[in-house]
Amino acid sequence: MRLSKRGEYGLRAMIVLAEPVDKNAMPVVQIKEIAQREQISPKFLEQILLALKNAGLLHSKMGVGGGYYLARSPREITLGQVFRVLDGPVAPIKCVSQMSYEPCGCPDEQTCGLRQVMGDVRNAIADILDNTSLADVVKRQSTVRKKLGIK
Template sequence: MISRKAKYALRAMIALTRAQERGAMMSIAEVAAAERIPKKFLEQILLDLKRQGLVASRRGKAGGYLLLKQPDSITFGEILRTIEGPIAPLPCLSRTAYRRCEDCVDESECEIRMVFSRVAEATRAVLDATTLAGAISIEIAGTSSLDHGK
């Protein structure tokens, strides 16, 4: 399960994607209101995304937040890693923060690791292939098969 912070980050990035399509920027207040995200929490999320080079802010009356990269090059995986850290159900499966499980005798024989390795690979494949632009196009096209568990 993803955290509320991660879900808010994804929603904020989708809102900024929609704004970019209109040639606009969005203020924190606008994103917070549109996506029903607490403003103070959103400020921290946008700061994390800004530090990672995903968004930029501009001051002034016509200022706000905008994406620094094209929506078709920002993946859900990149956003989640920025907010949550590694995408792995077990520390021994992390690509960026590998750690041997304390109670593991032999990783090559660990049935739990074998099953969750498949889960991790499938999850990464979806998250790293799904861009903000792709998510918006799914929404525009209607409900996807994922929405109905098919």
């Protein structure tokens, strides 16, 4: 479960989009703005957001005043969903992947001790990523900010 820059930027952008904005009916945010706030190359971010859109996690509005917005409530989008779109399976090795299994080359999968342990690792990672929503992250951030007396 290595987080690539692609995955990192995508997750950061999704978290930005999940932050509570002034109660507009449609809190559309432009690529440019996200890129600036998070110090990301706008052109690179473009590709990433497009991928998230094609995966159904984001919607967009073209033209003047357009931008991106979450396809569902922040409570209903998990980090696991975003991660899998951008960085693929969560499992450290294909033979323990739930979403995209493939055999590795070991003599006997059933009795392979390494596979058992890696299965545990996969489950530990998936437990966290699939049970943490964008809303959870935003909440956690603001808790820390309060504790530190920031903003």
